Amino acid sequence: MLPAPIAMHIPDGFLSVPVSIFFWLITILVVGYALKRVGVDLGERQVPLMGVLAAAIFAGQMLNFAVAGGTSGHLIGAAIATILLGPWAAMLVLTCVVSIQALIFQDGGLLVLGANIFNMAIIAVTVSYMVYRSVQKLAKGQPWGIFVGGFIAAWLSVEAAALATALELALSGTSPANIAIAAMGGIHALIGIGEGLITVGALAFLYATRRDLLKAGEAAPARGNLVWLTGLVLALLLAIASPLASSHPDGLEWVAEQKGFLVSAQSPLFKIIPDYLFPGVSNSTLATILAGILGVLIVFVVALVVATMRRRKTTLEE
Amino acid sequence: MHHSIEVENLTYAYPDGTLALNDISMSIEPGEKVALVGPNGAGKSTLILHLNGILSGKGKVRVCGLDVIKENLGRVRSSVGLVFQSPEDQLFSPTVFDDVAFGPLYQGLPSKEVQERVDEALAAVHMEKYKKRVSHHLSMGEKKRIAIATVLSMNPEVLVLDEPTGGLDPRSRRSLIRLLQELPLTMLVSTHDMLLVRKIFPRMIILDEGRVVADGPTQLLMNNLELLEAHGLERP
Amino acid sequence: MHVHFLDPYHPHDSLIHRFDPRIKLVLTLAFILTNGLIPSGAWPVFILLFALILSVEILSELGVGYVLKRSMLAFPFVLAALPLILTIPGRTMFSLDVGPWTINASYPGLERFISIALKSWISMQAGIVLAASTSFPDLLVAMRAVRIPQLLVSIFGLMWRYLFVLVDEATRLIRARAARSGHSDHPNAKTGGSLSWRARVAGGMAGNLFLRGFERSDRIYMAMVSRGYDGESRSLPFPAIQIANWAILIGGLVILTLLILIAYLFWG
Numbered sequence: 001m002l003p004a005p006i007a008m009h010i011p012d013g014f015l016s017v018p019v020s021i022f023f024w025l026i027t028i029l030v031v032g033y034a035l036k037r038v039g040v041d042l043g044e045r046q047v048p049l050m051g052v053l054a055a056a057i058f059a060g061q062m063l064n065f066a067v068a069g070g071t072s073g074h075l076i077g078a079a080i081a082t083i084l085l086g087p088w089a090a091m092l093v094l095t096c097v098v099s100i101q102a103l104i105f106q107d108g109g110l111l112v113l114g115a116n117i118f119n120m121a122i123i124a125v126t127v128s129y130m131v132y133r134s135v136q137k138l139a140k141g142q143p144w145g146i147f148v149g150g151f152i153a154a155w156l157s158v159e160a161a162a163l164a165t166a167l168e169l170a171l172s173g174t175s176p177a178n179i180a181i182a183a184m185g186g187i188h189a190l191i192g193i194g195e196g197l198i199t200v201g202a203l204a205f206l207y208a209t210r211r212d213l214l215k216a217g218e219a220a221p222a223r224g225n226l227v228w229l230t231g232l233v234l235a236l237l238l239a240i241a242s243p244l245a246s247s248h249p250d251g252l253e254w255v256a257e258q259k260g261f262l263v264s265a266q267s268p269l270f271k272i273i274p275d276y277l278f279p280g281v282s283n284s285t286l287a288t289i290l291a292g293i294l295g296v297l298i299v300f301v302v303a304l305v306v307a308t309m310r311r312r313k314t315t316l317e318e
Numbered sequence: 319m320h321h322s323i324e325v326e327n328l329t330y331a332y333p334d335g336t337l338a339l340n341d342i343s344m345s346i347e348p349g350e351k352v353a354l355v356g357p358n359g360a361g362k363s364t365l366i367l368h369l370n371g372i373l374s375g376k377g378k379v380r381v382c383g384l385d386v387i388k389e390n391l392g393r394v395r396s397s398v399g400l401v402f403q404s405p406e407d408q409l410f411s412p413t414v415f416d417d418v419a420f421g422p423l424y425q426g427l428p429s430k431e432v433q434e435r436v437d438e439a440l441a442a443v444h445m446e447k448y449k450k451r452v453s454h455h456l457s458m459g460e461k462k463r464i465a466i467a468t469v470l471s472m473n474p475e476v477l478v479l480d481e482p483t484g485g486l487d488p489r490s491r492r493s494l495i496r497l498l499q500e501l502p503l504t505m506l507v508s509t510h511d512m513l514l515v516r517k518i519f520p521r522m523i524i525l526d527e528g529r530v531v532a533d534g535p536t537q538l539l540m541n542n543l544e545l546l547e548a549h550g551l552e553r554p
Numbered sequence: 555m556h557v558h559f560l561d562p563y564h565p566h567d568s569l570i571h572r573f574d575p576r577i578k579l580v581l582t583l584a585f586i587l588t589n590g591l592i593p594s595g596a597w598p599v600f601i602l603l604f605a606l607i608l609s610v611e612i613l614s615e616l617g618v619g620y621v622l623k624r625s626m627l628a629f630p631f632v633l634a635a636l637p638l639i640l641t642i643p644g645r646t647m648f649s650l651d652v653g654p655w656t657i658n659a660s661y662p663g664l665e666r667f668i669s670i671a672l673k674s675w676i677s678m679q680a681g682i683v684l685a686a687s688t689s690f691p692d693l694l695v696a697m698r699a700v701r702i703p704q705l706l707v708s709i710f711g712l713m714w715r716y717l718f719v720l721v722d723e724a725t726r727l728i729r730a731r732a733a734r735s736g737h738s739d740h741p742n743a744k745t746g747g748s749l750s751w752r753a754r755v756a757g758g759m760a761g762n763l764f765l766r767g768f769e770r771s772d773r774i775y776m777a778m779v780s781r782g783y784d785g786e787s788r789s790l791p792f793p794a795i796q797i798a799n800w801a802i803l804i805g806g807l808v809i810l811t812l813l814i815l816i817a818y819l820f821w822g
Binding site for chain 2: 723726727729730731732733734735736737738739740743744745746747751755758759761762765766
Binding site: 010011012013014016017020031032035038039045046047048049050051052053054055056057058059060062063064065066075080084092093095096097099100102103104105106107109110111169173174175176179180183194197198199200201202203204205206209210213287288290291292294295296298299302303306 | 560562582583586587589590591597598599601602604605606608609612613615624625627631634635637638641666670671672673674675676677678681682684685690693703705706708709710711712713714715716717719720721723724725727728746749750752753754755756757758759760761762763764765766767768770771772774775778820
């Protein structure tokens with residue numbers, strides 16, 4: 001349905017204002033905390049390392065591989081960042097990547113940036129961490145733990161982020177829950193495989209060249225417990241909420257309406273102007289035409305002013 | 319018998335409009351060894367990228383009898399081996415074997431054949447013992463050789479190299495020059511290294527500001543000090 | 555040296571370029587928020603908002619065509635809202651019988667879909683104007699002004715500095731791979747290798763990029779330490795915002811608030 005890079009970054013207008021603000025609040029809290037924790041864990045090395053790796057992930061997303069019939073898969077990067085940097089630093093790095101994509105390249109909106117960061121930097125990272133650490137524990141330090149863990153972490157991180165995106169769209173009344181969840185969840189189940197394979201490829205390269213760099217993902221257990229738990233909780237929540245919302249789409253919209261998440265068309269607050277001035281022509285149409293005329297006038301005047309100023313500037317320069 | 323490389327009236331402009339190549343024409347016979355020289359920004363690297371279709375401009379480019387157009391790119395890339403300036407950008411697999419095997423693997427050859435190709439390519443650059451090594455840990459000179467091997471494994475007809483001796487210490491440089499002398503392929507090399515040019519390349523093309531300003535025997539052009547200086551070159 | 559093909563900043567000497575970046579950021583966010591708050595179907599308000607952003611585009615001398623072309627980027631995402639036409643209850647537009655199912659398209663659904671598409675399109679243009687008319691260092695100042703923590707802003711700065719370097723490296727990696735992606739005449743050849751091999755190769759390239767990133771960051775750190783870096787990012791205090799910019803800010807916010815009020819009065 002949607003090409004991979006665009007499917008995850010929600011543009012402005014697609015999430016309702018209350019949903020957008022809600023996720024901004026959560027994101028600010030979590031990222032704020034991550035900033036504090038990174039200060040403690042990484043020390044002075046933080047800024048150059050995270051800055052360059054953020055750039056590397058951004059550039060890394062250009063590395064595509066042919067899938068079939070002209071489409072291509074590519075890396076999103078939360079899992080590999082988590083394995084290389086540990087969860088808190090990875091959250092900051094992904095926050096930067098997603099923010100720059102939105103601010104500079106309009107890949108994702110600004111008002112909905114909070115939600116996009118939540119999906120791609122917070123959910124994807126915590127779920128990756130939860131999976132990777134768990135698989136590592138199971139493997140008891142053997143190499144297969146790195147690659148199997150990396151693959152599953154990558155796959156699950158993409159799937160979780162996709163489901164969260166779908167739920168946010170549904171909660172905002174932009175997409176019906178059953179279609180959104182099925183579409184996002186289904187497509188990203190496939191995309192996640194690509195992410196998994198690329199992640200394994202990157203891990204293989206790093207395992208051969210700088211094995212020591214792969215240690216960071218195993219943050220000292222006591223420190224990483226909060227993230228691990230959050231990852232588990234989020235994954236479970238998504239796993240429960242998605243099929244539920246999918247089978248009761250009205251339920252989600254009912255919740256949304258009750259909580260005022262939907263900006264739906266209701267009857268106007270005041271009836272200042274009657275609905276019809278002329279038979280057959282509603283005032284709504286009239287207002288639209290008037291607005292159109294006003295709009296054209298505004299643009300015309302501005303264009304005129306700019307043209308005059310430019311002409312005056314060139315005559316001054318002569 | 320076809321020309322190995324044939325360029326006719328090639329013109330190419332960057333997205334922002336600046337002209338990188340301006341009506342370039344040249345032809346290189348099979349077996350010839352030609353050096354492409356000129357100051358930085360002359361367009362040498364840009365020209366090279368046209369030879370295997372990574373960039374495409376106005377005009378005609380033909381390699382080994384094939385027009386460099388979209389339909390032929392697969393065969394073009396098997397016939398023309400391009401070795402870039404920085405080995406860092408070319409050695410992207412975990413081991414040397416993986417990097418050298420990439421070309422044959424992509425071509426879809428059976429695995430026995432892939433093994434043979436890798437062995438031959440590594441032998442040609444005298445690095446047989448490096449098969450299992452990790453590319454990243456090698457020295458610059460070793461990396462440059464492996465980079466050449468990654469292209470040789472596709473059995474190309476023509477070898478094109480961008481600054482092969484750049485960044486090498488004198489010993490590695492000498493050994494790379496010996497290697498280039500040994501390889502029997504048609505060769506086009508873009509370089510600043512005038513000593514290299516004089517040693518191996520009997521023909522020299524001078525590029526400046528996107529145009530061919532001279533194309534002839536190295537011995538002759540090297541003696542024209544004015545010409546060299548006018549285009550940012552020095553006599554070795 | 556050319557401007558990197560990725561950098562959207564186009565320096566001009568327009569009114570918009572000269573605005574204080576902090577004001578621009580706040581107004582852009584306010585504009586997008588306003589768009590978000592307009593109820594579905596309030597076409598006149600959408601028209602006025604579009605006229606507003608169009609005027610800004612003209613004032614910025616960026617070229618309306620350029621902005622509109624870039625704004626088409628998000629177009630595919632519109633498909634996500636398409637089902638609304640079929641799922642929102644209301645006056646029926648048309649009805650289709652497809653096998654055992656009946657598909658009902660409704661006017662309110664269409665209205666909602668178009669409203670979302672318009673909101674998104676108009677908001678995006680504001681973002682484009684902001685990015686194209688404000689240099690990145692100025693954007694960093696604006697970020698500090700809206701209270702984004704210094705640590706994060708420093709990371710942004712370094713990311714930006716090395717973004718183009720790494721993108722160039724990624725480009726060269728892709729070219730190196732393309733140069734070795736050939737087609738053989740061998741009878742048993744299956745060009746391209748397997749999907750999983752291709753994905754792993756792409757991964758190896760990514761790993762290469764990250765590794766060089768790590769090592770580069772080591773060198774940057776050493777350079778910073780040599781200049782006295784101790785982990786704290788310090789910068790110069792902000793210049794004061796000039797009166798003209800305050801006026802624009804207040805004027806802009808007033809206009810936007812008015813539009814929101816009008817929208818709610820008549821269509822809320």
